[in-house]
Structure formats: structure tokens, C-alpha cells
Amino acid sequence: VRHERQLELLDRVLGYVDAKTTQLAAEESRVPVSNYTSPERLAQESRVLFRRYPIIVGHASELPNPGDFITHDASGVPLVIVRDAQGELRAFLNVCRHRGTRLVTEPSGRRKAFVCRYHAWSYRLDGSLFHVPTEEAFPSVKCEDSALVRVPLEVYAGFIWVTPTPGATSNVAASLGPFAEDLEAFGLSTHHAYKKVVSTPKTNWKIVMDAFLEGYHVKSLHQASIYRFFLEMGTIFDPFGPHVRSVGARKEILGARAAPRERWDIREYATVFYCFFPNTILVFHPDWVSHIAMYPNGTDRATYMHTMLIPKAPATDEERAHWEKTFHLIEGKVFQQEDLSIAESIQSVIHAGADTHFRVGRLEHPIHLFHSAIERALAEHPAPR
Ligand code: FES
Ligand SMILES: [Fe+2]
Numbered sequence: 001v002r003h004e005r006q007l008e009l010l011d012r013v014l015g016y017v018d019a020k021t022t023q024l025a026a027e028e029s030r031v032p033v034s035n036y037t038s039p040e041r042l043a044q045e046s047r048v049l050f051r052r053y054p055i056i057v058g059h060a061s062e063l064p065n066p067g068d069f070i071t072h073d074a075s076g077v078p079l080v081i082v083r084d085a086q087g088e089l090r091a092f093l094n095v096c097r098h099r100g101t102r103l104v105t106e107p108s109g110r111r112k113a114f115v116c117r118y119h120a121w122s123y124r125l126d127g128s129l130f131h132v133p134t135e136e137a138f139p140s141v142k143c144e145d146s147a148l149v150r151v152p153l154e155v156y157a158g159f160i161w162v163t164p165t166p167g168a169t170s171n172v173a174a175s176l177g178p179f180a181e182d183l184e185a186f187g188l189s190t191h192h193a194y195k196k197v198v199s200t201p202k203t204n205w206k207i208v209m210d211a212f213l214e215g216y217h218v219k220s221l222h223q224a225s226i227y228r229f230f231l232e233m234g235t236i237f238d239p240f241g242p243h244v245r246s247v248g249a250r251k252e253i254l255g256a257r258a259a260p261r262e263r264w265d266i267r268e269y270a271t272v273f274y275c276f277f278p279n280t281i282l283v284f285h286p287d288w289v290s291h292i293a294m295y296p297n298g299t300d301r302a303t304y305m306h307t308m309l310i311p312k313a314p315a316t317d318e319e320r321a322h323w324e325k326t327f328h329l330i331e332g333k334v335f336q337q338e339d340l341s342i343a344e345s346i347q348s349v350i351h352a353g354a355d356t357h358f359r360v361g362r363l364e365h366p367i368h369l370f371h372s373a374i375e376r377a378l379a380e381h382p383a384p385r
Pocket of ligand 2: 172211212217218339
């Protein structure tokens with residue numbers, strides 16, 4: 001975040017801290033429980049949210065060299081993302097153009113070319129088909145028409161954003177609006193993706209998103225882990241389009257007024273969260289960043305991916321030990337044992353029918369904004385007849 005914007009945000013946070021309150025929307029709201037349980041709703045979300053919007057599938061630092069690739073299936077669309085010989089990142093449907101075998105079977109690696117294991121049709125890193133064994137058997141196949149099917153990919157702020165629909169267009173910077181500038185200023189493009197964990201919690205994916213959209217639970221759920229770093233009051237939020245930024249006060253902010261304003265640093269005084277529609281959460285901890293990606297895996301199961309981004313790759317065992325310990329506290333203790341465990345707890349009783357709607361308080365308003373953005377997106381992309 002640019003420094004002037006940091007000061008603006010911190011002034012707002014301090015205003016609420018002084019007033020011993022937190023930003024409140026004008027009204028409470030409610031989310032229908034069926035949004036989490038309905039198979040029809042899930043089908044719509046999969047068709048629209050995970051196909052029509054740019055999804056972060058990784059960070060450019062995960063593929064440093066030509067030939068490096070990752071595969072990605074969580075969106076429901078099988079993708080292979082590869083750095084080609086010229087150094088450009090490309091995304092393809094991970095499907096052979098002969099008779100449809102999954103082309104790349106490993107999660108990641110390095111290749112000079114992709115050779116299908118069924119009949120050995122071979123594709124260059126730029127997706128072009130260059131070898132068909134017994135070529136004379138396929139008089140109609142032209143290499144030019146039989147390249148791997150490409151989908152839009154943009155690298156923005158170091159992240160790889162893929163829109164998993166062939167022929168779609170994307171403009172990540174425009175879609176992020178003012179948050180694009182925030183991301184640039186955080187210097188994420190030079191960060192290093194140090195660690196990535198994947199789990200499949202037994203919960204609807206949006207129950208986990210909701211947990212990252214409010215700070216109301218920090219004092220109770222995170223009492224024994226991270227509450228000690230935060231103030232109960234002084235959280236603010238700002239939407240832009242379907243995205244939301246929240247800023248939560250850390251205890252250090254109490255010393256801000258005694259420090260010169262030009263030295264104020266938002267990451268020392270607060271934790272900044274972004275929810276980028278539809279499924280990205282970024283948490284700016286004081287010296288590293290959590291990227292959380294949530295995907296549906298049925299109505300009652302999700303795929304959760306947490307990537308740890310650090311300013312530079314560790315050079316010593318001591319540095320590695322530091323990042324391992326830090327990650328363990330946040331991922332193992334806070335996210336898994338607290339946030340994801342609550343999400344599973346909600347899921348485990350969601351069919352009881354205690355309520356038709358969940359209550360969303362005025363301080364939990366980003367949850368309302370997120371669910372409203374989903375409604376709008378689904379309305380904008382009605383099901384084909
Ligand atoms: S399906 Fe890939 S070569 Fe036949
Ligand atoms: Fe939490």
C-alpha cells in the first residue's frame with residue numbers, strides 16, 4: 001500500500017480505536033443456509049465463479065526456469081501452467097488433442113516437451129503439436145490446429161491468474177481497481193513462494209471464506225493463539241467491485257502517535273486482508289504473506305491451499321527454521337486447528353435446520369459483501385438453456 005494510503009487507513013483505524021469501536025455497516029444482514037448446502041447453487045458457482053473470473057493458480061516464483069510446470073485441478077478445469085522456452089508463462093487445458101488423455105500427470109516438474117503416454121503425441125512448451133507417430137494415419141490432423149487448448153493467463157503482482165475458459169479475456173489490474181496499486185506497493189512480484197500446503201476440509205468452501213472476512217472471532221476463537229497481537233476494536237473494511245480489503249489493528253498501533261508519521265508502517269500497526277473475488281484471501285502478516293485459495297469439492301468438502309510468500313528465499317538453516325516455525329504457528333495452529341476446525345464444526349450440523357439463515361452482524365459486513373457479489377455474478381451469467 002502506498003504510504004499516503006497507509007496513513008489514511010491507519011488514521012481511520014485509530015479513530016475507531018479511540019472511540020473503542022469498530023467499523024459497522026448501517027444494517028445487519030443474513031445469508032441463506034441453502035447457499036452452502038444446495039447442489040444447484042454449487043453447480044452455478046462452479047460454472048461461473050471458477051470459470052469466468054481470474055483465479056490465482058500459483059506464484060511466478062514457483063516456476064523460475066523454462067520448462068518448469070505445475071498442474072492445477074482444483075477449479076474443476078484441468079490445467080497445466082508452464083514457462084516456455086522464451087520465459088513466458090502459458091496455461092493450457094491438460095488434455096491431449098488425440099483422444100483426450102490427461103497429458104501431464106505430476107503436480108509439478110520440469111520438461112523439454114510434453115509427450116502423451118498413450119500414443120506419444122508430442123507438444124512443445126508453447127503448446128504446439130510437433131510429433132504424431134505414424135503421421136500418415138491422420139491425414140486430417142494439422143499441427144497448427146492441434147495445439148494444446150490455451151486459456152488466458154496473466155502475471156500480476158507476482159501471482160499467476162488464469163481464467164479457466166478458452167477464449168475468455170481477463171484484465172486483472174482493471175478488475176482490482178485501487179487494490180491493484182496496493183498489491184504493487186507490497187512488492188509481491190519479488191517475493192518467494194516458500195511453502196504450499198493443501199488440505200480437503202469437510203466444509204463448504206464459503207464457510208472458510210467467511211472466517212477470513214471478519215475479525216469478530218479473533219478474541220474468542222484465537223484467544224490462546226494470536227489474539228495477544230491484536231486489539232479487539234479498530235477494524236475497517238472497504239469494498240471495490242466484488243473485492244474487499246479489511247484492516248485490523250495490531251497492539252503496536254497504540255504506539256503510533258508517539259512515532260513520526262513518515263515512519264508509520266501499516267504492516268507493523270495492522271494486519272491487512274484482501275478477499276479477491278471469487279476465492280482468494282491474502283493476509284499481510286508483519287513480514288510475510290499468506291495466500292489462501294478455496295475451492296469447492298462438493299457442497300460439503302473444500303480444497304484449501306495455503307501458500308507462504310516471503311520476501312526472499314532463505315539462505316541459511318537458521319532462516320529456514322524461522323520460517324518453518326512461523327508457518328507452523330499460523331497454518332498448523334491458527335488456520336487448521338482454529339479456523340478450519342470451526343468451519344467443519346458448522347458443516348457438521350448444517351443440516352439440522354436450526355435456522356434458515358445465518359446472522360451477519362454489522363461488524364461482519366464483508367461477509368454480506370462477498371455473498372452479494374456471488375449473487376450478482378450468478379445473475380450476470382445465467383445458465384445456458
Ligand atoms: S491420447 Fe494422447 S497420444 Fe493418443
Ligand atoms: Fe480466524
